[in-house]
Amino acid sequence: MIALYRRFEAVIIGTASFLAIAVVWQYAVDAGHIDPFFVSTPLAVAGEAMAEAADGTLLVNLLATLHAFSLALGLGAVAGIGLGMLAGWFPDVEAALDPFIWFKYSAPTIAFYPIFIAYLGYGLPTVVTVGFLFALTPIYANTLAGIRAVDRDLLRVALSFGARPLDVFVRVALPGSVPMLVAGFRLGVGRALTGVVVAELFGSTAGLGYSISQNAQLMRTTPMMVSIVAIVLIGVVLTQALSFVERWTDAWRVDAE
Amino acid sequence: MSLSLDKPERLLRRGAGPGARLRWPFRRSTTISLLSVLVFLALWQMVPALGLMNVRYTSQPSEVATAFVEMLGEAPFYGHAWVSLREFVLGFALALALAVPCGVALGTSRYVRLVVDPPLMALYIAPPLVLLPILTIWLGIDMASKVAVVFLGAFFPVAVNTAAGMREADPRLVRAARSFGAGRLAVFSRVLVPGALPSILMGVRLAVGRGVLSVVVAELFVARAGIGHLLHVYGSALRMDRLLVCALVVSAFGYGLTQVVRRLEERVAIWRADS
Numbered sequence: 382m383i384a385l386y387r388r389f390e391a392v393i394i395g396t397a398s399f400l401a402i403a404v405v406w407q408y409a410v411d412a413g414h415i416d417p418f419f420v421s422t423p424l425a426v427a428g429e430a431m432a433e434a435a436d437g438t439l440l441v442n443l444l445a446t447l448h449a450f451s452l453a454l455g456l457g458a459v460a461g462i463g464l465g466m467l468a469g470w471f472p473d474v475e476a477a478l479d480p481f482i483w484f485k486y487s488a489p490t491i492a493f494y495p496i497f498i499a500y501l502g503y504g505l506p507t508v509v510t511v512g513f514l515f516a517l518t519p520i521y522a523n524t525l526a527g528i529r530a531v532d533r534d535l536l537r538v539a540l541s542f543g544a545r546p547l548d549v550f551v552r553v554a555l556p557g558s559v560p561m562l563v564a565g566f567r568l569g570v571g572r573a574l575t576g577v578v579v580a581e582l583f584g585s586t587a588g589l590g591y592s593i594s595q596n597a598q599l600m601r602t603t604p605m606m607v608s609i610v611a612i613v614l615i616g617v618v619l620t621q622a623l624s625f626v627e628r629w630t631d632a633w634r635v636d637a638e
Numbered sequence: 639m640s641l642s643l644d645k646p647e648r649l650l651r652r653g654a655g656p657g658a659r660l661r662w663p664f665r666r667s668t669t670i671s672l673l674s675v676l677v678f679l680a681l682w683q684m685v686p687a688l689g690l691m692n693v694r695y696t697s698q699p700s701e702v703a704t705a706f707v708e709m710l711g712e713a714p715f716y717g718h719a720w721v722s723l724r725e726f727v728l729g730f731a732l733a734l735a736l737a738v739p740c741g742v743a744l745g746t747s748r749y750v751r752l753v754v755d756p757p758l759m760a761l762y763i764a765p766p767l768v769l770l771p772i773l774t775i776w777l778g779i780d781m782a783s784k785v786a787v788v789f790l791g792a793f794f795p796v797a798v799n800t801a802a803g804m805r806e807a808d809p810r811l812v813r814a815a816r817s818f819g820a821g822r823l824a825v826f827s828r829v830l831v832p833g834a835l836p837s838i839l840m841g842v843r844l845a846v847g848r849g850v851l852s853v854v855v856a857e858l859f860v861a862r863a864g865i866g867h868l869l870h871v872y873g874s875a876l877r878m879d880r881l882l883v884c885a886l887v888v889s890a891f892g893y894g895l896t897q898v899v900r901r902l903e904e905r906v907a908i909w910r911a912d913s
Contacts, residue, residue, distance in 0.1 A: 394749075395756035402757060419776055476670035481678070487847070487893035489854040492866075492885040495873025499695050575765035579855055582770070590768070594859075597771030609768050616763040 421603040426610065429603045438592075443611060445587035446577060449505055450615075453512025454573040458566060461517050465524025465565075469558075470550060475525065482518065490514045491579055498584045508580040508588065515576030516569040523565025527558025563630050567623040574616055697878035705879035706886075715868070719887070722864040725781055726853045729788025733845065737793045738838065741800025746830070751801070762798055766790035766848075767855055774860055784856040784864070791852035792845035796838065803837025804830055835906050843899040850892040 386393065403423040409415045410422045417425070433439035468475035490511060497507045531554045539549050581590025589608040596604045662669065679699045686693035709715045743750045744758070770787055777783040807830050815825050857866020865884050872881040 391752055394752040398753045398756055472667060473670055476667035477674035479667075480671050480675045483893070484889060487850075487896060488885060488889035489851045489892070491851065491855050491858065492869050492881075492888060494858075495869070495876070495881060496695065496878065498873075499876060571763060571765075575767065578765055579767050582767070582859065593768060593771050597775060600775060602772065602775065605772055609764075609772070612768050613760050613764040616765075617760055620763050 417602075418600075419602060421606050425603045426606045430607045430610070433604070433607055439607065439611065442587065442589045442592045442608065443615075445591075446581065446589045446612075447615070449508040449512060449581070449588060450573055450577045452505075452509045453577055454516055454569060456509070456513045457516030457520055457569055457573055460513075461520030461565070461569065462524050462562065465521045466528060466555075468521070469525040469528025470554070482521065485514065485518055490576065491583070494580065494583055503584050504586050507584045508577055511580035511584075512573045512576035516573035519568035519572055520565045523561045523568065524558065527561030527565075528554050530561065531557050559630050560627070563623070563627050567620065567627060570619050570623060571616065574612070574619070578612055694876055695878065697882060701879040702882045702886075705877075706883045709880065709883055718864050718868050721781070722853050722857065722866065725784040725856075725864065726788055726849055728781075729785040729852070730792050730845070730849050732785070733789045733792035733849075734796060734842070737796035737841075737845075738800050740793075741797040741838070741841075742804060742830075744797065744801035745804025745834070746826075758794070758797065761790075762794040766794070767852065770856055770859055779860045779862065784853055784861070787852045787856040788849045791848035795844040795848060796841040799841025799844070800834060800838050803834030806837070807833045836903060839899060839903045839906060843896055843903065846895045846899060847892060850888060850895075854888055 406420065407423050410417045410420065430439065464474075464478065468478055494507065494511060497510050501507045501510060535553050535557070536549060539553050544552070577588070578590040581588040582594045585591045589612050592608045593605050596602075596608070664672070682696070683699050685691050686696060686698060740754075744754060745751075766787065769790060770783075773783045773786045773790075777786055811829050811833070812825055815829050820828065853864070854866040854869065857864040858870050859866075861867040861870075865888055869881055869884050872878075872884065
């Protein structure tokens with residue numbers, strides 16, 4: 382029994398911590414310390430989530446957000462990994478891209494959303510573009526660093542055994558950069574989710590972010606909380622899944638060495 | 639992961655020794671960067687002239703430059719910038735003041751970590767900006783809600799990285815300090831804090847980016863003043879030249895502050911290598 386507790390201590394205490402927050406929240410409202418208009422209550426949120434799940438609104442918004450998210454992340458990964466590889470291998474390409482990446486790094490992408498809306502209209506294309514731009518930088522930067530950080534001893538061995546640059550790239554640099562690449566992808570997941578949700582707050586007609594900003598205008602706290610909790614859950618599930626993938630790719634590395 | 643301007647020695651870099659044939663004052667990479675920016679600006683200037691795109695949507699570098707000079711002469715612009723700056727500084731200072739102690743508690747006490755880590759991580763992973771609409775309902779459309787959003791954006795990276803820095807303290811150093819009779823406080827202030835400093839600064843650097851984004855997004859969402867508000871006004875009026883000026887000012891601010899923190903990080907790294 383105690384051994385079982387030891388093993389799952391983190392899970393048990395973590396769950397208890399979330400439950401405690403919910404209980405305190407519910408109690409604070411029930412006892413009249415806080416007006417439910419502002420914070421709703423866990424029970425009301427759960428009830429609303431059930432109702433939204435039953436009439437399909439939750440599913441529609443969830444799917445709209447996930448659709449935009451997967452497109453944004455997919456495009457960001459293709460462009461980020463592609464450009465990152467080119468820039469990591471050819472210093473000239475990196476020099477040419479560097480000023481734009483720097484600008485992208487420090488500019489609040491969302492500031493340009495009026496331009497995207499002017500071009501692409503309200504809805505999916507705008508949301509995907511913003512999510513894509515959010516995801517691009519960390520994926521690009523990590524791919525570049527991964528290719529650049531190729532083990533010099535391995536490189537020298539490969540070259541002295543007569544490897545051509547292409548061989549070195551495919552056989553040495555690429556496999557060596559996998560962990561950095563996965564780490565960049567994990568950062569990209571978080572950034573793409575932020576981008577998609579923020580873009581939905583401003584310039585969309587569907588999705589969880591849209592439902593938050595819509596309900597905010599009507600001052601309906603409970604449905605807002607449902608969407609917020611849904612977004613938090615998406616983030617947690619995706620990050621957990623990716624840290625699993627990361628451990629898996631790392632395990633391969635340890636075995637190989 | 640971080641981008642760095644001064645790159646380490648390149649692999650496969652072809653002859654770029656000092657005193658190369660050309661008497662060109664810049665390094666090869668700097669030249670290429672300059673060229674690529676110039677080509678981009680030239681294309682941008684020409685595309686509307688060639689009729690490929692509507693100048694109303696894209697504006698032009700020359701227009702943006704004119705708008706920049708115009709706006710520098712306008713008093714309201716400084717007023718808006720001042721509002722945004724105050725919101726950012728307040729939220730950021732609050733976040734630092736609370737996040738560092740919180741990170742210390744998380745990093746040094748196992749039970750605090752077990753209890754607080756799951757909700758903290760859930761909020762760290764989720765974009766704090768989803769709380770923006772509800773914070774607006776709680777705190778109104780003026781400064782308070784922006785300060786709160788900046789606070790949330792900046793708090794989590796600093797707290798999480800402080801905790802990580804505390805946990806990664808070298809156990810040999812801790813043991814050595816203990817054997818020489820250091821108390822808990824001495825171990826903390828002489829070993830743990832200096833050891834965690836690079837990690838804390840990395841959190842601060844991440845927080846700068848998130849904080850700047852938070853101010854702008856919060857003001858875009860609903861505000862009566864601030865750079866984000868200006869972005870909204872110019873965006874609705876399709877004044878792309880002025881919109882781009884605002885975006886550039888914000889970028890320059892974020893870039894400058896990130897560089898300052900990076901310098902600090904480098905200084906700390908040098909000090910560590912010396913000792």
